[in-house]
Amino acid sequence: MSHEAYFPTDVLDAVACGIVLLDARGRVLAWNRWMENHGGILADQAMGLRLIELFPEIEKKRLNQAIDSALKHGLAGLLAPSIHTPPLPLYKKPLNATTTARIQQLITVTPMQMAGAPACLLQIQDMTFSLHRERMLREQAQALARSNKELQARIDDIRSLQNRIIEMNTHDALTGLFNREYLDAALIQAIADADEKGLPLSLVMVDLDLLRHINDEWGSAAGDAVITTLTRQLQADTPVGAVIGRYGTDDFLVLLPGTDGNAAWEIADIWRQSFNAREIRTETVSLQASFSAGIATYPTDHIDIDGIIECVSLALFLAKHDGYNRVVRYDPGQNEVF
């Protein structure tokens, strides 16, 4: 029986994959040029021999089982290159068979009937390039995914760092209150608001008495406890709209919009009394502290920012000078004294 009636040799030779036709006993009926080129076996040499005689290594292997299954049971089979080492010794150039790797093979085994007898067609496709490209693409995709992940982690780091910097720029690290830079900007804004609304703006500058002494005597933990206690008190008892910030190491500035000097004094003196009455505890010590405060009011006492800061500083100085633990309003008359 010849395959010519079914597949003209010219056509088989033109096909760009390996074509092998086997008869019912597994003997080669057709062997195309692709097989000659890549298998190093000529069609004339292959004809009439069983595939297992040409390639003894396929015995008991999946390819031979698939051929059996096609010839005996009429069932088609497929051998995927991704889960098999190449089943047949086929090479790009068979002459260099010892030095080059086998072609990656996708093999389909299709049962046929020829002249009333079972036969089987093998088609062998060269998947070397696609498999190589696929693996490369996958490696690249994995590398990309990895570097994306790293980049994302760095972006997250930078974001949280930025947030901390913004926080540090406007807030004092120990107390969480606004810092000096923020207070300067807030004062400009508060004065503009006071001008616009025609309302007074009072400034209260609060300075802890003998903070250095406390630090020296009981340690900086005690000093910090005094500062945070005062912070909590100011935050708890401040009217709505007030701005509280840490102005220096041991002084605080409170802006009280819409509040005149008398009212500001009343508020600050309540803070003073209540703070002085507190017992401040640390792990090692329990103590009492006090503060002195000065008050100046815009625009009553002065009409520019530097001037009003000078006024409030002077009033604070007088409160300290008078013996601590008191609240003093700026008095233009006293200005003459110094």
Next chain:
Amino acid sequence: MIDIGELQHDALTEIFNIGVGRAAASLSQIVGEEIELTAPNVLFLSPDAVGEALGGTEFEHLCLVAQNFYGPFDARGMLVFPEKNALVIVGRMLDEVVPPEALSEFEQEAMCEVGNIILNACISALSDLFGIEFRGSLPEYQYAHRNALDLLGVAAGSSAVVMIVQVNLTIRQHSVQGHLMFLLSVSSLQTLLDSIDRYLIGQGIGT
């Protein structure tokens, strides 16, 4: 659910276990380590009931390898795995973890071959024991959502019958479950049942 006799049921279960047993031997050889396959149960259902039978949330996406078989009775045979189970199988066979979105034609071909080996082994077990002949097409890979009718390619209310064989596959202490489904026309079902009866009589146990 369509009832068949207990003897028929036991015979079919036995035949499918012979089939998947042969398939396991082939797969083990390919992977170079032991793969165990069992077929603990065989059911007959109408296509409308298949979705429920496949049940469970893990069956949202299904991988399907299908082959058509022609012989004394015709059947469309399918190996169905939930997508992630399919990836486990292929991933383990390829020795790498494959993310679902990266399932390339190479994994699909690998799945096709797994399906091909299992389906062919079962059909050849049927052929051997019933003494009948089939022709089988090459496997095709399909990916489907849970709609079982789409999966089977039949219209709602179809009179066809689905033979479902539960398949458990164990590789490297990892166990995954899938199903073999054979879509049969009513006359094909009858021919199958007749074949079982003849086989039982041949074994001296049928009547």
